[in-house]
Amino acid sequence: MTDVLLQVSGLSKRFGGFVALADIDLDVSTGERLGLIGPNGSGKSTLVNCISGTLRNETGSVRFDGRVMDALPPHQRTRLGLARGFQLPRPFHTMTLAENLRIPMLYVVEARGDTVAGGVDSRCLALLDMVGLADKAHRLPKDLTQIEMRKLELARAMAAEPKLLISDEAMAGLSHHEIDDILMLLIRLNEQGVTIIMIEHIMRAVLAFSQRLVCLVAGRKIADGDPQAVVRQDDVVQAYLGS
Amino acid sequence: MKNPLFIVWLIVAAAVTFAAARLIDNSYAFFAGYVVLQYIVLATAWNILGGYTGYVNFGIPAFFAIGAYSSVVLHKLVPMPLPLMIVVGGVASGLAGLGTGYLTLRLRGTFFSIATLAMAVVMQTLITNWTFVGGSRGAYMIRPAATPYFGLDYIQYLFLIMLALSVIAVAVARAIEHSRLGYGFATIRDDELAAEASGVPTLKLKLIACTLSGGFMGMAGAPLPYYVTYLDPASAFSLSYAVNTIAMPLIGGTASWLGPVIGAILIGTLQQVATVTISSALSLLIVGLMLVGFVIMAPKGIIGWFAPKEKAGGRVP
Numbered sequence: 137m138t139d140v141l142l143q144v145s146g147l148s149k150r151f152g153g154f155v156a157l158a159d160i161d162l163d164v165s166t167g168e169r170l171g172l173i174g175p176n177g178s179g180k181s182t183l184v185n186c187i188s189g190t191l192r193n194e195t196g197s198v199r200f201d202g203r204v205m206d207a208l209p210p211h212q213r214t215r216l217g218l219a220r221g222f223q224l225p226r227p228f229h230t231m232t233l234a235e236n237l238r239i240p241m242l243y244v245v246e247a248r249g250d251t252v253a254g255g256v257d258s259r260c261l262a263l264l265d266m267v268g269l270a271d272k273a274h275r276l277p278k279d280l281t282q283i284e285m286r287k288l289e290l291a292r293a294m295a296a297e298p299k300l301l302i303s304d305e306a307m308a309g310l311s312h313h314e315i316d317d318i319l320m321l322l323i324r325l326n327e328q329g330v331t332i333i334m335i336e337h338i339m340r341a342v343l344a345f346s347q348r349l350v351c352l353v354a355g356r357k358i359a360d361g362d363p364q365a366v367v368r369q370d371d372v373v374q375a376y377l378g379s
Numbered sequence: 380m381k382n383p384l385f386i387v388w389l390i391v392a393a394a395v396t397f398a399a400a401r402l403i404d405n406s407y408a409f410f411a412g413y414v415v416l417q418y419i420v421l422a423t424a425w426n427i428l429g430g431y432t433g434y435v436n437f438g439i440p441a442f443f444a445i446g447a448y449s450s451v452v453l454h455k456l457v458p459m460p461l462p463l464m465i466v467v468g469g470v471a472s473g474l475a476g477l478g479t480g481y482l483t484l485r486l487r488g489t490f491f492s493i494a495t496l497a498m499a500v501v502m503q504t505l506i507t508n509w510t511f512v513g514g515s516r517g518a519y520m521i522r523p524a525a526t527p528y529f530g531l532d533y534i535q536y537l538f539l540i541m542l543a544l545s546v547i548a549v550a551v552a553r554a555i556e557h558s559r560l561g562y563g564f565a566t567i568r569d570d571e572l573a574a575e576a577s578g579v580p581t582l583k584l585k586l587i588a589c590t591l592s593g594g595f596m597g598m599a600g601a602p603l604p605y606y607v608t609y610l611d612p613a614s615a616f617s618l619s620y621a622v623n624t625i626a627m628p629l630i631g632g633t634a635s636w637l638g639p640v641i642g643a644i645l646i647g648t649l650q651q652v653a654t655v656t657i658s659s660a661l662s663l664l665i666v667g668l669m670l671v672g673f674v675i676m677a678p679k680g681i682i683g684w685f686a687p688k689e690k691a692g693g694r695v696p
Contacts, residue, residue, distance in 0.1 A: 142436040164456075210576055211574075211575045214577065226573035227573070228566050231566075243579045243580075
């Protein structure tokens with residue numbers, strides 16, 4: 137667990153005059169389950185976008201698996217093993233569920249020169265089975281419910297066989313039971329060796345999941361450590377509840 | 380159906396088409412048929428970028444005219460057989476497509492379309508002011524009376540060449556559709572951000588689509604000077620090429636290779652018939668009315684009527 141997989145150092149991002157992220161340092165070890173919390177607008181999604189390459193950070197750098205990734209476009213970062221789910225699910229809406237999962241297999245796994253274990257078709261079904269969507273393999277995403285959409289998003293991220301998975305509010309708007317469902321999935325993935333960063337507003341889920349918790353407020357990291365200690369920290373409480 | 384088998388079927392269909400045209404034994408059949416075939420190539424080419432990746436290109440006349448004018452240049456400088464000219468024209472317009480793509484593909488949606496429209500205007504201005512290819516006066520092309528091949532007269536030869544080009548264009552479009560590339564194109568159409576996150580190199584794929592699309596449009600344009608025998612910028616850059624080429628895939632359906640073919644045959648034939656029986660000015664009106672009708676009644680085009688319900692408008696694996 138001392139092996140650093142993702143290393144963010146001195147990362148800043150501004151939109152015009154607005155500083156979205158200021159001097160963020162963050163290390164994530166291989167196999168870790170990290171929770172990332174913060175009030176709305178605190179820069180969580182911006183941080184994810186900078187790590188995954190959708191946005192370019194002005195200063196600082198992102199190292200992943202020993203490589204500096206700053207100049208790489210998002211698809212190359214995905215090929216190196218960094219997968220993300222989007223806050224609002226973004227399925228390929230003209231493709232069936234199975235085809236949705238096929239894309240990362242064709243463009244990540246096979247593009248790396250690896251072969252998909254057991255063949256693409258059966259791997260698609262296996263992944264859909266893992267998230268409980270096997271019976272809808274040949275349906276279109278528009279037939280899915282909100283939670284199924286989130287599960288598809290997760291399955292598609294997993295189809296890229298990532299080393300690090302960033303789950304961006306995969307549980308917002310879901311019921312108690314559905315949250316447990318997704319939580320179980322994520323923990324199972326972690327047990328299979330995938331490092332996971334979970335961004336979440338739902339405290340019960342974050343606390344159940346995280347081994348370590350990081351809190352962002354107004355673009356700054358104000359806390360990093362044991363989850364129970366972080367949520368009791370004065371400035372964290374203040375950011376959420378006001379003083 | 381596997382690709383080689385499909386190509387055999389395409390060639391059979393083409394042979395039947397040619398035999399039928401020979402049976403009619405009227406050179407006007409070849410004149411009219413050439414235009415329909417030309418639109419099959421144009422519509423198929425447009426659909427590679429517009430239908431598969433969702434980037435709507437209004438600059439069709441530019442690519443088409445680059446092909447046509449490259450033949451004019453070659454005709455004056457280094458005369459060569461027409462098939463070679465088509466290759467050169469295709470390469471020239473393919474490179475133009477690549478360049479256009481590189482400059483404009485960071486724009487999305489309507490902005491991309493407007494940029495391509497501007498490109499066509501720029502290209503027309505350049506050609507109009509280039510006296511070597513005739514400038515605004517236009518260029519005359521003397522075509523040989525007969526061809527060295529099987530005693531065909533020249534219009535039959537042009538027809539045959541355009542037939543071969545449509546076979547190639549359709550075969551390429553279908554091969555793309557069922558390949559890794561086709562899946563990549565479709566992800567770009569659906570959601571570029573998600574495509575990148577799934578490892579799809581979107582910029583590279585868009586450039587490939589632009590190059591292929593532009594290249595085939597140029598190939599469709601390369602024989603044009605020999606067909607019309609007099610080429611001027613106003614007709615080479617005619618707006619009707621853009622309108623027809625976009626309307627045909629939209630009416631036929633953009634999701635698969637068959638849509639542009641159906642659209643081109645349907646509208647192209649209707650226009651030719653109307654030109655002969657009523658008036659040539661009617662042809663654009665036909666397209667306009669059909670487009671309005673189809674947008675309302677069949678937003679997924681004619682193939683949308685026949686696609687299985689669940690997969691309507693989707694990709695057939």
